[in-house]
Amino acid sequence: MITKINVEDAVGTRLAHDITEIRPGIFKGPAFRKGHEVCQEDICHLQKLGKNHLYLIDLEMDEIHENQAAAILARALAGSGIEWQDSPREGKISLYAAMDGLLTVDTTSLAAFNMIDEVMCATLHTHTLVRKGDQVAATRAIPLVMKRSQVERAAAIAAQNGGIISVKTLRKAKAGMVITGSEVFHGLVEDKFAPILSAKILELGSAVSGVVFAPDDENVIAGAIRSHLEKGCDLLLLSGGMSVDPDDVTRKAIRMAGAEEIHYGAAALPGAMFLAAYIGEIPVLGVPACGLHHRITILDLILPRILAGERIGKKELAFIGHGGLCKDCPACHYPHCPFGKNI
């Protein structure tokens, strides 16, 4: 039960919730914390904050306070690689990455969770690369007092698959690279692909196990793939030859090398002619020529997910379409832009 009292009559009572103070551009936070015993000196400050009345709370058996609710929600939302502290501020609990890795949000369950009245959780986009300590989400119960059953139902939805929010570590791959193209192989054109792809692999904490150059010959390319596999690479990147010209034979070579599952074409620009395949359990990524010209392409969206253990198939390459169009800005601000923020 909630009772409203005049602030002048509140001396000696304890605050039912944090009271927020906002000084534009200077401060936003609790001026008073929940449980603070109101004294005579506080009355003026409270009135300046626009508080002429205060609530006294006497919880019914089936009710819980917003702070208690926030803790229940946070516990349910947090999956592996997430940490949080049971010290709500203004009824809100923040969730943090417990390690470097790829933030994964079960967006479907998040939508279902947020459809429950009076609870909320906001997150960063799923598939965002995060560092240990980064805030990745926050949750709160919206009213001061909530029905316990409603909080528990929201918590059940949040917890169903081990939590809605998790951080997955990126495995440290040994990436074999095949740079295709007769013009590069024969030295007519200087290769630019190997350094670009290598930098991206190293940036994600993986290593390049070797780089092989191959002409536009499917047998040679397939041989290069096999050679990488024999040397123990656990990720393959191929550049070039992904287009529709007669000289573009990389796809055929990947099939010849033993790929059974091949997904060619992705709903992203740049990156429409991207290829994701698997030889056994080893991912094979075909990077089209756009990788040479654009700082960020579909590879930057997919590679972290591969390293986080996700299997990329037709569905994943198709669903990327919404938000899959790069604006090609004069100064690239990725990841702080809409590219790849599809789901």
Place this chain on the structure above:
Amino acid sequence: MQSFETLLNESAQAHGHLCPGQVVGVRMAILGCRLIGLSVPLGKDNLKKLIVYVEMDRCTADAVAHVTGVRLGRRSLKFMDYGIMAATFVNLDSGQAFRIISTEDSRDLASVYVPDISEKGNRQREAYKRMPDSVLFKVQKVHVKLNEYDLPGPTRCKSVCSRCGQVVRDRREVIVDDKPVCRPCSQQSYFDHAREVCWPGMNWSPQLEGDNSPGEASVKLHPEEILREHHNINDSRKRDCLDYKN
């Protein structure tokens, strides 16, 4: 327990088609029975322990009835015309009762759970299979006031309408001026302007099948004759009613 898919297919066959309401109904029945300590399909003994109140006459109601085995004619299925996608499962042994409500949120969330199907019906059907119970339903623990006249079993009481003489079972009469009256006579009826009629082939019976079809056996009445007939009956019925009043 039979698999969900088996229950769904059987239910859809009995109902006539496989629609989103069937999926919701089958899941509602499984959850409802589980909450009151029974599992589907119910054996003969457990079936006697169960009463289900359905609050809608939609596909979902058929699925709930099919999966649980409750029947209107056994008094184990009660229809409450609330227009709410909900059903209450009552265990007569333990008195436990849970009301399961299909959430409106689940309709809005169908496209989130199944983004790759654009046709609404198919999308909902698949989504309702994927959603956890916590998204698909809200559940209330409720107390259901049962009186002995609502229970399955033989008729416990008969009374006679003081106006028309109709026998009324299980205390469904209303009392007007301290006298029992059937619902139609008390003006609490879904119909009005009732006129008893004769109809073509009214002397047919299954025993006569083979000798005479209803058409052949009929005394072919001209529409005017039918009209005259029911006016006559109506007049006599009015007299009967007056007699009862007296």
